[in-house]
Amino acid sequence: MNLQADKLPSPTVSESAEANVSSTKKRRSPAPSSPTTVAPPPIVASITDLTNRLSEYLSPTDLKLVKEAYRFSDEMHLGQVRKSGEPYISHPIAVAEICAEWKLDVQAIMAALLHDVMEDQDVKKEELIERFGAPVAALVDGLSKLEKIEFQSHIEAQAENFRKMLLAMARDVRVILVKLADRLHNMRTLGVMSPEKQRRIASETMEVYVPIAHRLGLNNIYRELQDLSFAHIYPMRYRTLAKAIKAARGNRREVVNKIMAAVKTTLNEAGLEAQVDGREKTLYGIYCKMRDKQLSFSQVLDIYGFRIVVDNFKNSYFALGTLHALYKPMPGKFKDYIAIPKSNGYQSLHTTLIGPYGTPVEFQIRTTEMHRVAESGVAAHWLYKNEAGTLTDLQQRTHAWLQSLLDIQKQTGDSAEFLEHVKVDLFPDSVYVFTPKSKIFALPRGATALDFAYNIHTDIGDQAIATRINNEPVPLRTELKNGDIIEIITSPNSRPTPNWLTYVRTGKARSAIRHYLRTINLNESTELGKQLLAQALVSLHLNPELPDSLVDKLLNESSANSLEELHTDIGIGKRMAALVARHILDLVENDSPSIPFQHMGDEKINKPDPVMIYGSEGVSVQLSPCCLPIPGDDIVGQLKRDQGLIVHTAECKHAKRMQVKEPDRWIDVTWGEDINRRFDCRISVLVNNERGALARIAAEIGEADANISHVNMEDGESKDMTKIHFTIQIDDRVHLAKIIRNVKHLNGVSKIRREYSN
Structure with a gap:
């Protein structure tokens, strides 16, 4: 199973409905549970430990509000x-106790206690506002939306739920803190x-x-969630490794104790007060x-490390x-993560030393304040918020990342695209x-350097032409x-190209x-989309001229504002012409009495004409850089999301691989007549390593009325x-054949x- 963050699994059914509750039936008023679901004798949940912990930093007035939230939640979940x-x-109490470890404010603690009442008990947001105030209700509402993540086969539904979660976090980071405590x-x-559900939720x-x-x-939670997930995804590997660690712990205790004693003695002799x-x-x-x-396992020597504060x-x-x-x-x-902190605010010095018996030992060295941030991250804002100025940089970094989520949302067309953009930013590895x-x-x-340009400002990225x-x-x-x-070097005349998306x-x-x-x-995209849809309709024996009543029904179900917008979405690859045509066929067959529309007779059906390619269509049609098709080549067309139509040679190895993976995204294309432009083509020449060879070949290419745009050897x-690449x-192909023959x-x-790149 892939353990990387670049693939999002189908989200689970609401945890409150599956992982916590023996009955998933929603009910507004409390009702006794079935005798078959309660394990005798009854277990009593108490908030004594929670209130004791909260009394360390909350006022009596705040504690009264927390108890009120508890009583309401207890009544709803009775x-x-x-x-x-x-x-x-007992679950909301446990979530609140985790939040109390971070010393979250009274509103977050109340939200932790109430986080399931809207989802499970159908409590309305208005009632929570009336009882507990708008801020608490907003937090619970945000958490309830997170709980609606369900297993879906449709990627859009998954992505939409994930988008809601991240945007709720962007509005108020306490939402995700409570959610992480819940998880x-x-x-x-x-x-x-069951083992299957354990693996699914853990994944x-x-x-x-x-x-x-x-x-x-949040490194403490980060590490614990990793180990818990590992234990449920690969239980046998986890148990085997845990057993090996336990055995090694005894074997290496002498080494660890020797290093610990030597480090403490050395630091004391240097006059350093430190916690080791x-x-x-x-x-x-x-x-x-x-x-x-x-x-x-025996080859992994550095399973132990030391922290010096x-x-x-x-x-x-x-x-x-x-x-x-x-x-x-x-x-x-x-x-040195002190001089250059990690993007999540982490600061420490990391060094690996050769300890006794040649064992590599890792040390982390940090200050007390850095240690607080290293363990609690953004939650340290609440833990130590009275210490003015200590976490300003971390707060700024977190705010900038959350703001970037909102910026991406404004520019993104749909939830799947938003998810694609955001996932990459969750990878922990960074360059500085x-x-x-x-x-x-x-x-x-x-x-890349272009990423850097956009990170500075969108306008800098849009106008970038070069970099040093x-x-x-x-x-x-x-x-x-x-x-x-x-x-970054910019020009007001520079504009983004679809090729930028590839790097x-x-x-x-x-x-x-x-x-x-x-x-x-x-x-351009609209005209291309119109042509592609007509082609797809003809292939289904449908008349490409759609009556107004059918167009209205199609737009209503496809969430497009106009037929032109639908054509544009198809032209840029956002929608598949074949799927839209199939949807139209379903509408015709299901509503044929109310829709004045006739199938085309079989005698009128011909194989749809291929899309004509002239090479000057602009961004809606591109010649693939992997094979650089030229007039005379047999070509195929790939509809690529937000890049329009990508033209490959029919023999392109990359195209053949993609046709197997996504057969529905390929259409017939052909070269048009009277093409009035030139096309890039790569050739390689193997030549004797002698004086003047390059000059002779270049002169011959020039004599054949071709231009050389790039050379390397x-x-x-x-x-x-020597092999020379031009x-x-x-x-066209005739022109290329002449050049090859002469050279x-x-x-x-x-x-x-x-030459082809693949």
Whole structure:
């Protein structure tokens, strides 16, 4: 099973209805549960521990409000029990206790206690506003929307629910904090579910909630959710690894104790007051290392690490130097996350040293304040909100990320696209780059210079034409590395092209490019969509001229505002012409008495004409860069989402692979007549490594009335041969054949052929 965050599983049925409750029937008023669902003797839930914990930081007035919320929730859930036989109210209490560990405010605690009453008991938001105030009702409402994530086969339904969750989080981060507390308690008690449901809920947790917890810096929950998910997704692997860790713990205790004593003694001698803790890496972390590096457990030496917490910024570096004097550091194993914090606000010095017996040992060094943020992330705002100014940078980073979700939502056409954009931003790995004025930016690993341009401002991205990285001119598609200094060169005449979508990495860049492409050349896309729909209708024996009554019904069910908008969506690949045509056929067959529409007779049916390609259609039709088709080639067309029609040669290997995966997205295309433009084509020439060879070939290409747009060379099949790669601009296959024939007869040329990237 894929454990990465790039694929979202089908969300689970509401946890309150499946993971917690023995009966899924919704009821407004309390009712006794069936005797078969209650495990005797009855278990009594108490809020004594919760109120004791809350009394440490909430006022008596706030505690009174919390108790009122508890009484209401208890009344609503009366008679409801969890799968374990416990009263259902024990779950909201447990969620509230987790929130109390972060010292969340009274409104969040009340929302934790009430988080299921709207979903399970049909309590209206208006009633919550009247009883507990608008802020609490808004939090519960946001959480209730999250609970409506259900298993759906339709990707749009999944994506819409995920979009609601992220936007609720963007409006108020307390929503996701309570949700994560809810998910954590459910994962802790997941053992009562069937193995299939355990795996399903654990997979969703690993792929959705774990990366969110990491992005918000909630490392304690992040690690616990990872291990709990691992235990339920791969129970045998988990048990085997846990057993091996337990055995190794005893074998390595002597080494750990020796390192701990030596470190404490060395720091004390240096006059440093520090808290030194030994820690064991998580089971999932060890498993990932074994899996990714193809190691056995015995080969994973650094399952233990040490954390050193000092009182101030300067002493963290002083402690680092002291440790490096005690044990030798491993080259390339030092990271300074204090000078350059992670995107979730995490700060520490990481260094790996060679300990006793040659064992590598990892150390994390941080200040007390950094430790608070490292463990609690954005929740530390509530834990330590009285310490003015300590978390300003973290709050700004979190706010910027949440704001970017809202920005993407404004530019995104639908929920599936929004989900696609956002998922990539949940990946934990980042690269840290600088502007020429030393301002730092964190971007996902694999991001390009164009991503950086859009991260600065949408207008900068739209007008980017080139970039300099570390004062060297490089293409916009260049992948960024840690420490790069980036300067973006812009021009008011530059505009995004569909090809940019192939090498941007961030959700913000992708959504901005797609938004721009939607708003330009709509006439081209509309005309293409109209032609594609007509072609699909004819293939189903339907008349492409649709009566008004049918158009009205189609628009009503397809959520398009006009037939022109529907054609545009088809032209840019957002909708499939074949699916729209099939929908029209269903409407005709189901409502034929009320729709004045006739099927075309069989005698009128011919194979639909292919779409004509002239190569100058603009952004709605593109020639694929993988095979660079030219007039005279047999060609096929691929409808690609938000990129329109992509034309490939019929023999293109990439096209053939994609046709197997998405056969419905391919249509017949053919070259039009009177094409009045030139086309790029790649050729390679194997030539003797001798003086003047390149000049002779270039002259011959020029004599054949072709233009050379790019040249590069590499070693040939032997040391006395060189392979020269040309990108030339030609008219058609006949023109290419003439060039190949002329170059082939030059002295020293051993081989010449047309070249494809695949």
